[in-house]
Amino acid sequence: MKIRIFLIAITLLTLAATCDYYDNRLQIKNNSSETITVVFSEDTLLPAGKNKIITLLLKDKIESGKTVRKNKPGSKNAWPFLIKRSTNQKLNIFFINADTLSKNNNWTNIKDNQAYERKEYTLNELENNNWLIVYP
Numbered sequence: 001m002k003i004r005i006f007l008i009a010i011t012l013l014t015l016a017a018t019c020d021y022y023d024n025r026l027q028i029k030n031n032s033s034e035t036i037t038v039v040f041s042e043d044t045l046l047p048a049g050k051n052k053i054i055t056l057l058l059k060d061k062i063e064s065g066k067t068v069r070k071n072k073p074g075s076k077n078a079w080p081f082l083i084k085r086s087t088n089q090k091l092n093i094f095f096i097n098a099d100t101l102s103k104n105n106n107w108t109n110i111k112d113n114q115a116y117e118r119k120e121y122t123l124n125e126l127e128n129n130n131w132l133i134v135y136p
Helices: 002-018 052-059 078-085 098-104 107-112 123-128
Strands: 022-030 036-041 067-073 091-097 117-121 132-135
Touching: 022 078, 036 052, 036 067, 036 098, 052 098, 067 078, 078 091, 078 123, 091 098, 098 107, 117 123, 117 132
Parallel strands: 022 132
Antiparallel strands: 022 067, 036 091, 091 117
């Protein structure tokens, strides 16, 4: 009886450890000649941030000609949940040139001077494009 309980416990722990708690279906393809970074927001405005975010974004840049998967933690439906929570019921993406980030190094200036390009996508648009966003 103890062995059976032990085996059940091990099985449950193994299943819990292999569960995916993120959504990685979103892909961004950079067809521009520049290296870019992306920021996602529930709002149509670039979120306020601190200069530390610049360092994080520069570590997660997308080089010209590359396609990168973006992981959203939370569940396997994290991207649709973000869209449903957004103010406009769309996925709001801010594309920022990596050179602008490294040269400017001031998040407030980037936000105030609108040194970014914003695009928005509905859930249907993303599903119809197999969750692939091509920039520009």
